[in-house]
Amino acid sequence: MDEIEEIKRRLDIVDLISSYLTLKKAGANYRALCPFHKEHTPSFMVSKEKQIFKCFGCSLGGDVFAFIMQMENLTFPEALKLLADKTGVKLQRRKQADLKISSVKNKLYQINLLAAKLYHKILTQHSLGKKPLVYLTAKRQLKDQTISEFMLGYAPKSWDLILKKLQEKGFSQEEIAATGLLVRKEGDGYYGVKGNTWTYYDRFRDRIIFPIFDALGNVVGFSARTIEDEKDVPKYVNSADSPIFHKSRILYGLNLAKSYIKKNGFVILVEGQMDVIGSWQARVKNIVASSGTSLTEEHLSVLKRYTQNLILALDADSAGIEATKKVIDAALLLGFSVKVTKLAGFKDPGEAAINSPSNWIEALKKSLAAIDWFFDLALTNVKDKDNLTISEKKTFAKIVLEPISKIQNPIEKAHYASQVAEILQVKEEVVSATLEKYNSQQPQPVAGAEEAKKSDLGLEEYFLGLVLAFPKFLPQVISKIQTINFNDELPSQIAKQLLTWYNINRKNLERGSFKFDLNQVFKGQLLDKVNLLIFDLEEQFQEKEDEEILQEIIQVSFRLRQSQREDLKKEYALKIAQAEKAGDRTKLKSLIAEFQNALSEKEK
Template sequence: MISRETIDEIRSRLDIVDVVGDFVTLKRSGQNYKALSPFSNEKTASFYVVPSKGIFKDFSSGKGGDAITFVMEHEGMSYVETLRYLAKRYSIDLKEDHQRSAEEQSQYTERDSLYGLMNYAKDQFKDLLFNTDDGRGIGLSYFRERGFNDRTIEKFELGYTLDAWDHLSKKALGIGYTEDLLAKAGLIVKRDDGRFYDRFRGRVIFPVHNLSGKVIAFGARILTKDKDQPKYINSPETDIYHKSHVLYGMYQAKNAIRREDFCYIVEGYTDVISMHQAGIDNVVASSGTAFTEEQIKLIRRFTENVTVMFDGDAAGIKAALRGIDLVLKGGLNVRVVLLPDGDDPDSFSRKMGTTELKQYLKDHAKDFISFKIDLLAQESGHDPIRRAEAIREIVTSISHIPDPIKRSVYIQETSTLLKMQEDVLQTELNKITLTERQKTAPAEKGRNRNMPGPPPDDAPPVFVPGEDEPVSTRSIAAKIERQERESVRLLLCYPEEAFEPDVRVIDYMVAELEDVEFDNYIYKEIFTAFLDNYRNGVVIDQMHFMEHGSMDIKSIVAELTTRRYEASKGWSAEKIHFPEEKEIVHDAVYSCIIRLKYYKVQGMMEGKLQEMKQATTPEEEEEHFTIFIQLKGAEQELAAILGIVVSK
């Protein structure tokens, strides 16, 4: 559908650091970039972006590929939808070869259709807000009363729905969307009798965006005082919307959060929008629900520092406090701002100018421990029992912090503020920590809890210094696969490097391995691609696989060509030289080829031994034995080259 010319232009304009940086905060590490994995909940960065190669590799989840693959994996988009997103991002005009045929239309994925339908609904709601009497008189008037200008309304793509049972669904059905898709998008509600009606009617609309800016859900507020209707209704969970994974306003706030290196957390839609209107963009909302691990992980992609804004009323404070322990557990640094009694971020930001508001937030931000101590001290008064419980609650919050140094600092701070002995607080912290570990640890009777158990059957090989092979498996098949992997890695990294004068690495490896059958299907597919193109006079590189390979191929190629560790520059300063692999590529390639052949011969010998055992006649047994002896001779020759002693 999308022309080859357009695809080539998109690829030529892509900057992988730029694309990935929309979703993850990248930090430079040598010539590359690192970040916490956006695909798994990890504490130590193992996500790498290699700008010179245009690839990423996530060692935590195993995912890898180019910028297009990243967006597909992260956003759950199809290839075509990803190209459309990137074309829009880089202001590239899409050129299509032809309109979709019926067959092509059927291949257009349901997720793509859901995104398209939600975007259509958003456009309809925006049009109703500005171009209907009810929209202007009710919806737009409400937003104006809130102080939202046209720029803010457009920024958050606010809208309005008419108070009609089927206005949206009738229009959507009229242009080809189906009743089933409307239901799956959460835009209609089906009755038991089979009839249906629009979910959102007579309300102002707040679209919810994912990180790439696509609308995935809606929140809607009623403006009448109808007691039979809830004040807010929201989209249900769908294939593209999972409430626990989303923070309202993150799409609009992510760049400001990265720039400021901290994030304000508020409660509702209008709180976020009013703060943006007041010139504070690094703010997101939990949408009135308790924080989840997925939402905390989402924030950590952009910053580790959050400031929670509490409403001035006691109920608001208690509600927000419940989520702080989970935020601490997620490794975030938490500060708190308490607004004046009777105010929330929406009302308070509308009372003050931008400069005054920023200064207030700066002056009144407290460390969460100081805030919690002040709050609990007020509640407990002079009651010693309640005071003891309050202290235990504070120490419990500290116990959730994963960093032991931060825990120690907070214990010291608490000791000073409460005028209590530090060792008493530390003892209580140890008790709480031990109790939590016992709750989560599996029951292990009859053995020391600190002794590691046997590895699972599917555990990866464990390498021990000084050992040549993995401890967890000594099988010939595992050794062969390791050498196949290394062969492919060298071919991907150094195909045109000089192996010898006038002989490139690819020349030597093709000549030596052309008749070798690879066992691992992925390594076989990669080597076969090199071989086929080489025979046609073309030397491909890793980008060939990024453009033409499967998701598995892209992931493996990214992994094999990404260097996870680099020698410290301090060694160079001390004039200690570490040779680059490129400098010793001849030895690396030669050794790899010999080892692969050595293990292949051993594998063939094991096969012949099995065939001898299964032989039914002396002649058949002798035939296998003769071949076995020949293989044994080859094994000894290869072992001599490698310096390995084998039995005769």
């Protein structure tokens, strides 16, 4: 069997897409927010029966390969390799050789994985790893199991350990450097090794290593921290961005957390790797962190594929509070429902989760809705909450009014406005008027601007799609298909194939033993395209009555023939005009006869 077919047979598209998005059942199909364009109402559909996806917002669609190429930004050979590995399908050697050349990314994954395993082995099994291991287990109280789940490692004090080990495995310095594991040497520095021949040296030395995985579990980069805080030495060093590592997008822990996010229906967002690891050990596993950068809108967009419910648990210091404000802002605009966790008595979630798992779980349960968190923040330093001083009132208003002005739901907004009025001891109208001012300062979203262009089928595709989506009408409409000349490529292929099949099976059809199976009429790529087309139309017509659908098919066939008559007229008008101009009367006569003939052909 063909490798591609075999992969498709083994891999259910619903399972594949579920590992990226939360799919909701919708009739026979599944629905989700489209990962490929911004939207608030889901128009991304997956058909288990047809094994395809289709977005009715941005028109992207296709099979498992099309999905993974789009999602992971892969070429077809890369997607083939990835899904072959995932399903255990062996690719022919020739193809594998092609892949080796074509896939730089795969090589980077390979190198990173080898490095991660080596660092992990040094930490857990080598005498060089003893000190960092004691630090992690005794001081940070991590269990062995946690250390291996996150594949934590140790990079010893060496300029060329990883360089040598990976060169031994057959990789060149340049290949290893492309992962960001090495740093280019300046001049002919000898770095403690006389006469060394390196162009590069190890980036991570005497540091604890946190491998960073993408959602599929590939090692894409590393974060490395010092064991003890040293003066003038950065606590964390990260891999540089590479073709496989984009700090603004990658979320630490997502590969492990994604199934828990879906199960729990929300995600906890934290700032550091140790927060994720600590929480994981406390059995709160639907948690991710940004890595080596502050949280970006891109991070949030990635999370939006899994859930719309976000709990923020950033550090308790003033930087953490500022960051919380920013993330709330961005998350609300993206349509998240946001809560914020207050860490009582701990500086960060990692510390809280390790020292007191029950406190951590309790704090999460008590998370405040974003606006309530602003109220809480605004009242932190107030002496008498029932009687604010003038300056306290000003500070309070400054903190809470802007976020309230951004609330979309009018009832919710009015609720908070009246709370503000009560705290400030002013009339509600005053608060509403102030909120109005905030609103007029904000750029209003342009209706529909973020929605992508709606899918738009050509008339020929629309007609054939309808016929095939509702094949029970085939006997009534087959004669119409025969009289139409399809001009577009896909429709003419479909019509040709359909009519061939029809002619062979005509007898059975006429005898009434009519059985239409798409898989017998179409094969290969054409079948995929037909499936996509049908999917589109089934969605549009799923709630229509039979009568209505048949009417629509017949009307469209009229419109098609009409437009073809128009084309014919134009074509002959031009020819006739030329013959007239040339004074060629015989030609003129024959053209007119030809034209009338063609027209009556169309009337049949």
